[in-house]
Amino acid sequence: MTHSFPRPTGTAFTPDAFETQTVNTPAAERRAASLPARRSVKKDWQAAWLLRAITCIDLTTLAGDDTAGRVQRLCAKARNPVRADLLAALGVEGVTVGAVCVYPTMVPHAVKALAGSGIPVASVATGFPAGLTPLPLRLAEISYAVDQGAAEIDIVITREHVLTGNWAALYDEIAAMRAACGEAHLKAILATGDLKTLTNVYKASMVAMQAGADFIKTSTGKEDVNATLPVSLTMLRALRDYRDRTGQWVGFKPAGGLKTAKDAMNWQILMKEELGTRWLMPDLFRIGASSLLGDIERQLEHHVTGRYSAANRHALA
Ligand SMILES: O=C[C@H](O)COP(=O)(O)O
Numbered sequence: 583m584t585h586s587f588p589r590p591t592g593t594a595f596t597p598d599a600f601e602t603q604t605v606n607t608p609a610a611e612r613r614a615a616s617l618p619a620r621r622s623v624k625k626d627w628q629a630a631w632l633l634r635a636i637t638c639i640d641l642t643t644l645a646g647d648d649t650a651g652r653v654q655r656l657c658a659k660a661r662n663p664v665r666a667d668l669l670a671a672l673g674v675e676g677v678t679v680g681a682v683c684v685y686p687t688m689v690p691h692a693v694k695a696l697a698g699s700g701i702p703v704a705s706v707a708t709g710f711p712a713g714l715t716p717l718p719l720r721l722a723e724i725s726y727a728v729d730q731g732a733a734e735i736d737i738v739i740t741r742e743h744v745l746t747g748n749w750a751a752l753y754d755e756i757a758a759m760r761a762a763c764g765e766a767h768l769k770a771i772l773a774t775g776d777l778k779t780l781t782n783v784y785k786a787s788m789v790a791m792q793a794g795a796d797f798i799k800t801s802t803g804k805e806d807v808n809a810t811l812p813v814s815l816t817m818l819r820a821l822r823d824y825r826d827r828t829g830q831w832v833g834f835k836p837a838g839g840l841k842t843a844k845d846a847m848n849w850q851i852l853m854k855e856e857l858g859t860r861w862l863m864p865d866l867f868r869i870g871a872s873s874l875l876g877d878i879e880r881q882l883e884h885h886v887t888g889r890y891s892a893a894n895r896h897a898l899a
Contacts, residue, residue, distance in 0.1 A: 597750075610780055629885045637863075644683070648684065653691040653692050671886040689730040690731065707720070739771065760794035799837055834853070838870065840870075
């Protein structure tokens with residue numbers, strides 16, 4: 583039984599917790615670069631890590647041409663992410679994903695398609711992906727998504743507040759969004775590809791956690807640069823510093839560009855080494871991805887059958 587942590591409550595706005603902080607970017611980049619070079623775990627252990635990764639995927643479709651039919655198909659995949667014969671061969675059952683993540687108007691279709699599954703529906707909101715609409719409209723979008731049945735809200739921050747060092751304004755907007763979420767969990771998308779420096783990433787992470795975010799998330803998937811290992815390392819260090827200062831455990835969600843099973847394992851290894859095994863569970867770790875599951879399933883098929891499906895012949899090095 584995994585110990586469950588109380589939902590983070592945030593704190594008062596506390597600039598001294600981060601204002602003098604600077605990130606050693608070359609050191610962070612060196613540390614991150616060492617991960618993919620590692621020999622990854624092999625055979626049964628690899629399969630176990632990949633099954634664990636599936637349980638943390640926020641299976642996502644965030645496209646302008648999304649339809650009810652596409653969301654229904656995604657939800658069917660969320661319910662059964664791995665072929666039954668492969669699960670039987672692996673000796674596991676009941677594997678499902680962490681959540682399904684969609685746009686607000688697609689929430690009702692996901693809620694209906696996931697009824698009885700226990701899989702939560704996550705919705706982006708607050709003017710995703712740019713976030714440049716009036717705050718009252720952004721808060722109303724949160725309320726709409728929650729009213730439609732979303733249990734998790736992925737909000738986007740106003741990057742200008744970070745780029746101008748207006749940390750109080752950033753705190754206030756995220757705190758207002760957290761209040762609008764009510765019982766729904768809030769994931770704060772920092773759009774790190776827009777934030778220019780790792781020091782800004784660290785500070786934005788701390789402010790989002792002080793404002794009550796349940797998760798901090800790297801990217802919308804729409805920036806030029808989305809989830810990277812150096813940025814993720816910086817956010818994990820902020821998570822750890824925040825936990826050490828406040829005792830509150832906040833979750834982490836890399837998103838955007840995680841496409842392969844190797845990507846998933848690189849982030850899992852980073853999480854384990856920086857924060858520990860407990861942080862590999864879906865209440866503290868999610869991967870926002872639209873195509874990652876396909877490659878993980880192909881690697882599991884290879885593990886079981888020794889063959890790759892026609893769609894992919896890239897060995898997991
Ligand atoms: O979290 C949501 C992201 O948009 C997923 O990005 P992706 O399509 O690169 O997997």
